[in-house]
Amino acid sequence: MEDIRLSNRSVFLVLLASILLGGVTYIAYQLTIRSGNNNPVRLDRVEVKDYKGKKLSSINDFVENSIKGPQYINKKTYELSIKGQVAKPLILNYQDVTKKYRHYEKVVRLDCVEGWSVTILWEGVLVKDMLDDAVPKKDAKTVIFYAYDGYSTSFPISYFYDKPIIMSFKMNKVEIPPERGWPFMLVAEDKWGYKWVKWITEIELSKDTDYEGYWERRGYSNTGDRNKPF
Ligand SMILES: Nc1nc2c(c(=O)[nH]1)N[C@H]1C(S)=C(S)[C@@H](COP(=O)(O)O)O[C@H]1N2
Numbered sequence: 527m528e529d530i531r532l533s534n535r536s537v538f539l540v541l542l543a544s545i546l547l548g549g550v551t552y553i554a555y556q557l558t559i560r561s562g563n564n565n566p567v568r569l570d571r572v573e574v575k576d577y578k579g580k581k582l583s584s585i586n587d588f589v590e591n592s593i594k595g596p597q598y599i600n601k602k603t604y605e606l607s608i609k610g611q612v613a614k615p616l617i618l619n620y621q622d623v624t625k626k627y628r629h630y631e632k633v634v635r636l637d638c639v640e641g642w643s644v645t646i647l648w649e650g651v652l653v654k655d656m657l658d659d660a661v662p663k664k665d666a667k668t669v670i671f672y673a674y675d676g677y678s679t680s681f682p683i684s685y686f687y688d689k690p691i692i693m694s695f696k697m698n699k700v701e702i703p704p705e706r707g708w709p710f711m712l713v714a715e716d717k718w719g720y721k722w723v724k725w726i727t728e729i730e731l732s733k734d735t736d737y738e739g740y741w742e743r744r745g746y747s748n749t750g751d752r753n754k755p756f
């Protein structure tokens with residue numbers, strides 16, 4: 527009898543010790559994730575830090591200076607429309623875009639005109655593959671991207687057929703967080719940062735070769751080539 531009572535007590539003690547240890551671990555964990563900078567995007571525990579020997583920047587290294595701040599799009603109702611000078615206008619949801627087209631990965635550097643840069647491993651789909659699906663008409667000359675915050679920017683259609691330009695949904699293997707452009711950010715290789723439109727909601731094919739986006743209307747170069755002044 528005496529033996530059984532003793533072992534009951536040890537079971538109780540072990541349980542109590544586990545609960546205390548769990549509690550202490552939880553508090554320590556909370557303190558760890560709350561320390562550090564005030565950037566709301568803290569994904570350093572999951573994003574990859576280098577790729578094929580190249581050191582990558584972190585998602586936290588972007589300088590947030592969007593025209594209206596971060597945008598939080600409803601993931602359930604989000605739709606991307608491809609419209610304008612196309613034979614087959616398309617409306618795609620997040621899964622349509624990410625499941626339907628082949629995925630491509632590449633490391634590309636974004637340079638903002640303000641003087642900072644980030645090198646990120648991007649994953650996305652070719653813009654060309656989506657445009658092909660919508661069947662551009664002969665007089666489609668310009669591709670205009672519109673975003674949830676009212677931002678826009680544009681490119682000659684040839685940009686997407688001359689180079690494998692992707693629209694990304696992952697940065698450093700992590701789904702793009704709302705603060706960085708969920709669902710999609712254009713990886714506008716060789717163009718200044720203001721051409722890398724985030725929170726994309728519409729892609730319009732247009733006849734208008736003089737279209738100017740948000741920063742372009744405010745005096746920035748329309749080609750936005752990184753090897754030229756902005
Ligand atoms: N929709 C949208 N996309 C945008 C912008 C913006 O204000 N709105 N800013 C652009 C600029 S100027 C840069 S440098 C890049 C990266 O900006 P971020 O660091 O603020 O994310 O996003 C570009 N895409």
Ligand SMILES: [Mo]
Nearest residue numbers: 638639719720
């Ligand atoms: Mo920028």
